[in-house]
Amino acid sequence: MAMEEREGECPRKPVSSSADQYPLDANCYKILDEIGRGVSAIVYKAICIPMDSSVVAIKAIDLEKSRADFDSVRREAKTMTLFRHPNILRAHCSFTVDRRLWVVMPFMSGGSLQSIIASSFPDGLPEPCIATVLKEILSALSYLHGQGHLHRDIKAGNILVDSNGSVKLADFGVSASIYESNLTHGLGRSSSSSSLRLTDFTGTPYWMAPEVIHSHTGYGFKADIWSFGITALELAHGRPPLSDLPPSKSLIMKITKRFRFSDHYEKTKDSKKKRFSKSFKDMVGLCLDQDPSKRPSAEKLLKHPFFRNCKGPEFLVKNVLLGLPAVEQRFKGAKIHSKNDEDDEDADDDDSSSGENVKQRRISGWNFNEEGFELDPVFPSDQQETGDKMGKQVTFGDEIVIQEKGSDGSPQGSNSSPAQHETEAASAGVGIDMGVVLGSLLFLRKSLDDQRQQVAQMIASIGGEDALETSREDQLMQAIEKLRVEVESERKKRVAAEMELEFFKLQLSNEC
């Protein structure tokens, strides 16, 4: 294959893949340390013995914990094989080791920006560093979008830094291709503006665009731009906006008030009035426009004045990486300090395609407050004016719910991406809006699970020393449990409807 690559010489040919033929055999690698962990994946630092013991990162994904189908895992592997860009983390190779899929990647010694911030910049990075990092990420986004790909999980935890200051976007576990899952043109479906849209429900909620959470029409590249804006705030403040707020106002806010999950963001905001440049605020403001169509494309954003005088990678080496504890040390530290933050590690679960493994909550919209450089939440109860644009609430009970995540494989697994347009067509025929309902349900379920867990931890932490408190907790637990049951029954309905959908799909495909 080395020959093949060389024959196809072309000026803009990327670095030949054959230069790094990493062995497909676990015995060729020696694991040194664990550097990240998610629900179904662990990231190791390792050396590849036959390759001069070069250092690599291995993401070991537990396939047993992966969804029924491997489609999302397959897609990630494919993406990482076929995408070549200086700011996108490539896979050297991937192969299975018993029940785990090993994805061998270059080792990025700086680790994720999330872990860098957590360890050394709790109040956020200096603005010039932010500009430098974001410009690189924009360049990656521009390439991805040009390829028809959405990343769908842009956040500091997925931005990796190497020892030389180079910045790469990682984790394509939830990314999607408009070419794979939405080839509906020419088949008569009125695709007008929806052709570049997906209705899967994925990503990490704090970074999620309003239309991803609420819209019936799916979302496009502009959702990545929103997440990019949130990431900018994350880098500026040290954590994503609103991360001090729990998922559901009605139930959980009470708990928050009593126990103060984390008012960290509030504090830093008050104590250190950070000053940010006008152009930075303007840039973020553009990304966080409620109307996706008004957000600039990645390509356009690259020309924004904020990115005009960006520094090079050396600048990051000096100002960010210098004196930073090694990534494995940071991981160990983080593990001790906060178990709850684990899912922010860059070993994010691959299953997160359905919004699991993440903290979630419901906010009907976000208004960017440029002055304060923050997002102000709009809760469902106070969304009268903004409501109809983005804030359709999910109703439980009488709606028929159908799972709309063809590309990720249904629980029955007979779904494959080329068939998705039929899924959509069929559902359109039945006149049900599926993605949103399902998404919101999954969302709610997971958020309830998380909350339950946290409540349980809190109960444990107060050790039942106050009987009254405990019984209130019990009540809350019961309330949560009740909701969970409700969600579960919705899920069953969905499964039933899904079978029906499967049937329509088959009918369609047999008619073809």
Place this chain on the structure above:
Amino acid sequence: MKSLFKSKPKTPADLVRQTRDLLIFIDTGGSDTKESKRDEKMTQVSKLIRELKQVLYGDSQSEPVSEACAQLTQEFFRENTLRLLILCLPKLNLETRKDATQVVANLQRQQVQSRLIACDYLEKNIDLMDILIAGYEDIDLALHYGAMLRECIRHQSVARYVLESEHMRKFFDYIRLPNFDIASDAAATFKELLTRHKSTVAEFLSKNYDWFFAEYNSKLLESTNYITRRQAVKVMPICFFVVFIGPFAWAVGDILLDRSNSAVMTRYVSSLDNLRILMNLLRESSKSIQIEAFHVFKLFAANQNKPADIVGILVTNRSKLLRLFADFKTEKEDEQFEADKAIVVKEIAALEPK
């Protein structure tokens, strides 16, 4: 973007013609031409293929225009452009290969005067499938050819060709390739072949029962590789249900009504060897494999005309099976699964040795 500055816009048909001319040049080698000239042609063809893609998919500024797509498709299949593109793919750079793959994928669904002319073309040039399938043997081409192949087998006649060709045997090896990305791509194609076109698959399975299930058992279900077993045991019930029973009949209760009426499936569930393999899978420590295996196993239990030796095995293992099913649960509660399990348990409990 750059095309904004061009004097006159090319028509979609022009784009195809120019691409074809360049591909002919590249295909014939152009070995006597200067390197710089060849580089230039490569750059040109990359640009043209990107433009073809833009016509078919639109871009951030514009939606695809169906008239333009139809023109492009017509011109594309009027001559041998697809063959040239497939043959030249190894010589194109990575970005262009990806563009070309997306173009070919899209063309499979384009209708010209409500006909899928790609299908007509492929029927006359069916040997192209041989090239695409062989792509799984080349690390650099596998994912591109694989993606094209999956689009082509959307056409039933093309799928029939692939199913009935010798290539079908090779999939048992491709699925087991060490490169995960390639193996899983091959598995996706394999699954598509076995589940997409009901009547074709049914015909294929009845004609090729012996070798197919022998291979399926020995190479896939009894593989030492976890992921091979898991993928194989997953595809099987889907294939059976889709092809022989219909998707509404996932419930084992429906099978008891004997709607299947299929010789293949009756034969399958009457085989002691198949039962043995499935029972081994049921004993696996992997929950996912166990659950999938159950979906096949239930067919054996539900069969109303069980041969004596099958009954014998089930009776011999009755207590073990019942114990297994007693704490056999899906991760999330699943009514259907529980209902199926109840029926299977009842069937097994009621068995009398013949």
